[in-house]
Amino acid sequence: MNIKEERYSIVYENNVIKISGKLSIMPEGYERIESFFKEIVGSGPAELVLDIRNLEYLNSSGIKALCIGLILEVETKEGLWLNIRCSKQHRWQLETVPTFKDLIENLNIVFE
Numbered sequence: 001m002n003i004k005e006e007r008y009s010i011v012y013e014n015n016v017i018k019i020s021g022k023l024s025i026m027p028e029g030y031e032r033i034e035s036f037f038k039e040i041v042g043s044g045p046a047e048l049v050l051d052i053r054n055l056e057y058l059n060s061s062g063i064k065a066l067c068i069g070l071i072l073e074v075e076t077k078e079g080l081w082l083n084i085r086c087s088k089q090h091r092w093q094l095e096t097v098p099t100f101k102d103l104i105e106n107l108n109i110v111f112e
Contacts, residue, residue, distance in 0.1 A: 003036060008055075010036065015045045017070075020054035027061040034069030041073040046080060052097075053087040053112060063096060067103060075104040083108045 003010040008021030010033065017040065040048070050070065052058075058066070074082045084100070086093040088111050101107055 016049040022057040030065035037069035
């Protein structure tokens with residue numbers, strides 16, 4: 001399962017969601033992405049990895065979609081762990097991603 005657009009891509013393979021590029025679209029454009037995340041969580045993995053090391057930019061609507069479509073969905077699935085792989089090179093990740101720990105307990109964040 002993949003979503004590929006001109007400025008960004010989201011690839012899901014072997015329980016790893018890789019998002020890369022610059023994700024800055026209008027709020028209504030995120031509905032498709034939220035549904036994609038919910039479908040992944042609903043497929044029943046015991047663990048998911050969200051690899052955003054190559055995601056250079058994510059606007060506030062994207063952060064909301066990530067929280068609603070993925071992080072809060074993970075919270076509803078007992079026993080499901082989410083690991084987020086981040087890059088120290090992207091300031092938005094350093095500032096924003098650690099706040100996701102306030103949303104769910106079953107989250108591991110690694111900065112590389």
